[in-house]
Amino acid sequence: MPADASILPHLQRLEAESIHIFREAAAETERPVLLYSMGKDSAVLLHLARKAFHPAPPPFPLLHVDTGWKFRAMYEMRERAAAAAGIELIVHRNPEAEARGINPFDHGPLHTDLWKTQGLKQALDSHGFDAALGGARRDEEKSRAKERVFSFRSAGHRWDPKKQRPELWRLYNARKAPGESFRIFPLSNWTEFDVWQYIERERIAVVPLYFAAPRPTVERDGLILMVDDDRMRLPPGEAPVERWIRFRTLGCYPLTGAVESRAASVAEILAEMRSATTSERRGRAIDRDQAASMEKKKQEGYF
Amino acid sequence: MVTGASTADLAVILLDARKGVLTQTRRHAYLARLIGIRDVVIAVNKMDAVGHEEAVFRAIDGEVREFAAQIGLTSVAAIPVSALNGDNVAARSEAMPWYKGPTLLDLLETIEPQAAAPAQAPFRMPVQWVNRTTDFRGFSGTVAGGSVRPGDAVRILPSGRSTRIGRIAGFDGDLAEAAAGQAITVTLADEVDCSRGDMIAAADDPPGTADQFEATLVWMDEEPMLPGRSYWLKIGAATVAATVTGLKYQVNVNTLEHIAAKTLELNGIGVANLALDRPIVFAPYEENRDLGGFILIDRISNATAGAGMIHFALRRAHNVHWQHLEVNRAAHAALKGQTPRVIWFTGLSGAGKSTIANLVEKKLHAAGRHTFLLDGDNVRHGLSRDLGFTDADRVENVRRVGEVARLMADAGLIVLCAFISPFRAERRMVRAMMPAGEFIEVFVDTPLEEAEQRDTKGLYRKARRGELANFTGIDSPYEPPENAEIRIDTTALSAEAAADLIIEALSR
Numbered sequence: 001m002p003a004d005a006s007i008l009p010h011l012q013r014l015e016a017e018s019i020h021i022f023r024e025a026a027a028e029t030e031r032p033v034l035l036y037s038m039g040k041d042s043a044v045l046l047h048l049a050r051k052a053f054h055p056a057p058p059p060f061p062l063l064h065v066d067t068g069w070k071f072r073a074m075y076e077m078r079e080r081a082a083a084a085a086g087i088e089l090i091v092h093r094n095p096e097a098e099a100r101g102i103n104p105f106d107h108g109p110l111h112t113d114l115w116k117t118q119g120l121k122q123a124l125d126s127h128g129f130d131a132a133l134g135g136a137r138r139d140e141e142k143s144r145a146k147e148r149v150f151s152f153r154s155a156g157h158r159w160d161p162k163k164q165r166p167e168l169w170r171l172y173n174a175r176k177a178p179g180e181s182f183r184i185f186p187l188s189n190w191t192e193f194d195v196w197q198y199i200e201r202e203r204i205a206v207v208p209l210y211f212a213a214p215r216p217t218v219e220r221d222g223l224i225l226m227v228d229d230d231r232m233r234l235p236p237g238e239a240p241v242e243r244w245i246r247f248r249t250l251g252c253y254p255l256t257g258a259v260e261s262r263a264a265s266v267a268e269i270l271a272e273m274r275s276a277t278t279s280e281r282r283g284r285a286i287d288r289d290q291a292a293s294m295e296k297k298k299q300e301g302y303f
Numbered sequence: 304m305v306t307g308a309s310t311a312d313l314a315v316i317l318l319d320a321r322k323g324v325l326t327q328t329r330r331h332a333y334l335a336r337l338i339g340i341r342d343v344v345i346a347v348n349k350m351d352a353v354g355h356e357e358a359v360f361r362a363i364d365g366e367v368r369e370f371a372a373q374i375g376l377t378s379v380a381a382i383p384v385s386a387l388n389g390d391n392v393a394a395r396s397e398a399m400p401w402y403k404g405p406t407l408l409d410l411l412e413t414i415e416p417q418a419a420a421p422a423q424a425p426f427r428m429p430v431q432w433v434n435r436t437t438d439f440r441g442f443s444g445t446v447a448g449g450s451v452r453p454g455d456a457v458r459i460l461p462s463g464r465s466t467r468i469g470r471i472a473g474f475d476g477d478l479a480e481a482a483a484g485q486a487i488t489v490t491l492a493d494e495v496d497c498s499r500g501d502m503i504a505a506a507d508d509p510p511g512t513a514d515q516f517e518a519t520l521v522w523m524d525e526e527p528m529l530p531g532r533s534y535w536l537k538i539g540a541a542t543v544a545a546t547v548t549g550l551k552y553q554v555n556v557n558t559l560e561h562i563a564a565k566t567l568e569l570n571g572i573g574v575a576n577l578a579l580d581r582p583i584v585f586a587p588y589e590e591n592r593d594l595g596g597f598i599l600i601d602r603i604s605n606a607t608a609g610a611g612m613i614h615f616a617l618r619r620a621h622n623v624h625w626q627h628l629e630v631n632r633a634a635h636a637a638l639k640g641q642t643p644r645v646i647w648f649t650g651l652s653g654a655g656k657s658t659i660a661n662l663v664e665k666k667l668h669a670a671g672r673h674t675f676l677l678d679g680d681n682v683r684h685g686l687s688r689d690l691g692f693t694d695a696d697r698v699e700n701v702r703r704v705g706e707v708a709r710l711m712a713d714a715g716l717i718v719l720c721a722f723i724s725p726f727r728a729e730r731r732m733v734r735a736m737m738p739a740g741e742f743i744e745v746f747v748d749t750p751l752e753e754a755e756q757r758d759t760k761g762l763y764r765k766a767r768r769g770e771l772a773n774f775t776g777i778d779s780p781y782e783p784p785e786n787a788e789i790r791i792d793t794t795a796l797s798a799e800a801a802a803d804l805i806i807e808a809l810s811r
């Protein structure tokens with residue numbers, strides 16, 4: 001294939017499918033928004049959105065549902081990426097969570113529920129977004145394996161398994177009544193490995209925390225956490241330990257486990273992945289909280 | 304199964320060596336064939352349980368070949384495996400030295416995946432999105448067949464306008480060529496009309512357009528498919544209104560027999576004729592999945608109710624062109640000095656539809672208007688004599704009445720229709736047949752208790768005694784209108800007052 005000869009046919013197929021989904025989403029919904037969380041999947045998603053609508057900018061804004069507890073490097077990436085794409089960036093912070101000082105140390109699962117799940121619903125409702133494009137992939141974990149590309153949400157953002165629509169060929173049914181909405185996942189058929197290969201080939205900028213480096217860390221419940229700022233709670237006498245680490249997924253820093261690694265480039269990450277088989281979401285404290293509860297989180301509207 | 308198969312290149316069907324070919328094996332092979340999967344691998348599992356006997360495998364292999372030929376599957380391979388120890392899955396089996404063919408994994412690796420869209424074909428691209436900036440007007444879509452280069456002569460369908468490809472605008476610079484499967488954006492050399500749902504195609508070999516088809520339907524909704532009901536049909540980037548005009552037969556997927564049927568239930572598969580409200584660009588599904596595969600969407604629940612695969616266009620669509628009549632609709636109406644209308648009275652049996660419609664007609668007639676009243680009495684005995692009161696028959700009855708009313712309105716008449724017409728979907732279908740503003744829905748709103756108490760024809764009593772089946776309001780549903788132009792509350796208004804109110808609304 002002439003101009004894109006450097007792309008593997010496999011990646012090219014995935015890319016074309018995602019672009020197709022973006023265009024369907026833009027054409028068939030009234031007010032779509034791209035959920036942007038600064039991670040590698042968001043980076044790929046944003047890149048594909050730009051490709052889909054080039055030379056025009058993507059016909060939707062970016063939305064970041066913030067918790068105030070992301071890694072500092074992620075906030076830097078957020079401003080840069082939005083500016084580069086020429087897209088409006090909306091940042092939403094749940095005022096209730098803010099007022100009540102909800103944080104990952106004292107509030108456990110409530111932190112995720114209030115900041116992320118409720119925060120997302122508030123943001124979608126207050127702006128009248130009827131379609132939220134996100135970077136979830138089917139390979140991430142079991143409950144997502146059967147998720148649709150156009151995932152239907154009843155009024156109130158409820159995910160009802162009986163209302164999900166069969167998806168045949170490249171035909172997506174985006175019809176809905178007022179108050180109903182869609183979550184749309186253009187990366188559904190990508191694997192973590194595909195994402196990294198694509199980042200490599202397209203030279204997409206990602207947060208440096210994905211690459212191994214010596215960083216200050218502590219251990220909590222078997223997770224290696226990075227001490228990203230002085231809000232990390234250390235008992236008297238504990239000092240952070242420097243370890244070579246990188247992250248496979250990025251979230252709130254006190255809840256996101258690192259892996260020990262020396263992989264400092266995309267090529268080295270790919271090499272490491274070829275010999276590993278664990279799920280990237282293993283590093284997330286929220287998923288381990290209630291292992292079988294992802295299904296429940298989805299029904300409640302967590303992404 | 305059908306959903307997953309629609310995007311698959313290959314199917315692996317697992318069967319148990321102890322049990323051999325089961326009904327389920329046949330069904331899955333048939334569905335794979337139906338959806339167009341070329342390569343089917345039959346993994347004959349649990350060979351350890353039959354002592355790794357060659358004879359057992361040979362017998363199954365023979366049976367597989369026979370029914371594969373029967374359903375027209377051309378590339379079928381059977382492999383004896385034992386998942387227990389991985390025999391012939393990834394590694395060759397020492398227990399089955401008599402098997403000389405490839406292992407399952409070997410076979411999967413040698414089979415060339417089918418391209419989703421055919422590369423060696425004339426160029427086709429359904430337009431998904433019009434990309435506009437102040438100085439750019441491009442058309443985005445996924446190439447569904449062939450390839451394209453700047454300068455190529457193309458035709459925009461269904462309008463048929465010709466132009467040439469300008470640029471193929473890529474993110475990292477323009478492309479010199481784009482091929483089937485790629486998602487691209489092209490510009491056109493001329494300012495021609497082109498929007499979402501149109502197709503850009505090779506000028507010298509454009510695809511067909513038609514508004515009537517024969518297709519295989521696979522039903523996926525709890526609500527059964529009803530011929531005559533209007534559905535949304537989505538194909539490529541186009542969405543049009545469609546009705547099933549006739550179900551030719553249903554297929555028993557276990558025996559492959561054709562059986563006569565009027566409707567399709569959940570998971571039913573059949574062959575049907577469809578009519579659309581406007582022409583679409585298409586190719587037979589066998590030639591091109593993207594141009595021949597469609598979904599049907601329920602217009603009320605918005606559920607994806609069914610999927611279909613186009614066989615061919617029905618000749619009528621090509622040949623029966625609408626006669627461009629010299630004496631047209633406007634001429635008929637002008638001679639009568641009135642605006643044609645269809646006034647549609649809906650409500651429960653005994654609500655007062657016919658009484659009110661009669662009064663309205665008398666008043667209009669007295670005012671010198673040209674009218675005609677259609678109701679159960681003059682329709683059920685002739686035009687719809689062959690229909691009963693099942694859901695399917697009610698839908699067909701309303702469709703016929705709608706078509707007749709439309710022709711009468713074309714003749715310039717004010718047509719009054721008094722029918723229970725219990726389903727929103729059909730009332731909406733008739734509304735869609737008429738020019739905007741010419742369909743007036745009158746909801747004769749009488750509560751069931753009230754209608755039952757009046758019971759002028761004694762029907763409710765009969766229904767309650769179980770002597771009338773499918774009686775609206777008793778054992779058959781009534782869906783009240785949500786946006787009727789006029790609502791008559793018969794508990795508050797006399798029939799006279801109701802008729803005056805309708806005349807008054809008409810003159811506005």
Ligand SMILES: Nc1nc2c(ncn2[C@@H]2O[C@H](COP(=O)(O)OP(=O)(O)O)[C@@H](O)[C@H]2O)c(=O)[nH]1
Nearest residue numbers: 652653678679692721722723771772773774775
């Ligand atoms: N079995 C059955 N017969 C009905 C039903 N509704 C009406 N009928 C009979 O069919 C005749 C014409 O029905 P139709 O034109 O649809 O309704 P109408 O204009 O409200 O009387 C009625 O006069 C009844 O004899 C029903 O729900 N079930």
